[in-house]
Amino acid sequence: MADEIRYLNPIDIETKQAKYCRFKKHGMKYIDYKDGDFLLKLCNEQGKILPRRLTGTSLKYQRKVSQAVKKARHLALMPYVADMLK
């Protein structure tokens, strides 16, 4: 009777999305240490800088990001250690 099973919603197979460097893609040449909320996107909840393998940024821009985050931390725009930052 119910020979074919119809799923309520289609099962989404884990499609491996290719990671890209957001700085190369949007052509951002400079990462500003002053706007904290953009830098927060590149940190995890504890305020640590996300590694390249998660964000997919290229080495050149990852170095700029880490420099910017460290300057922002020095100016107390971003915390060194935080909990539930987001």
Next chain:
Amino acid sequence: MNRYETVFIVTPVLSEEQAAETVDKFRKFLKGKGAKMKHEEHWGLRKLAYPIQKKTTGFYQLFEYEAQGDAVNLLETEFRRDERVMRFLSTRMDKYHVEYAESRRNKSKEKKPKAETTTA
């Protein structure tokens, strides 16, 4: 003449005009050193991400100027001497940074006229 950008934090203990007076002191100091002030921003009283010298807020001030290299060192020794300044950071601006700063300024200008038209 290189382009530099300095951000510094003044302690919140001072009143508004005392903070403005310290900022003015550094502005005169820079002018005395033959620096050309390109742009200034006053972010006012802001909450710090972590307490500095047991204080949780501070007056942020930004200077963007063109100066000789040694002028910046003298400015920084001045910052270290003045105890009203809690923290400072000077960065040299490369060409991408300069481009970014200009585009940021135009963006803020665009925002302002729009605001005026609505209120008028």
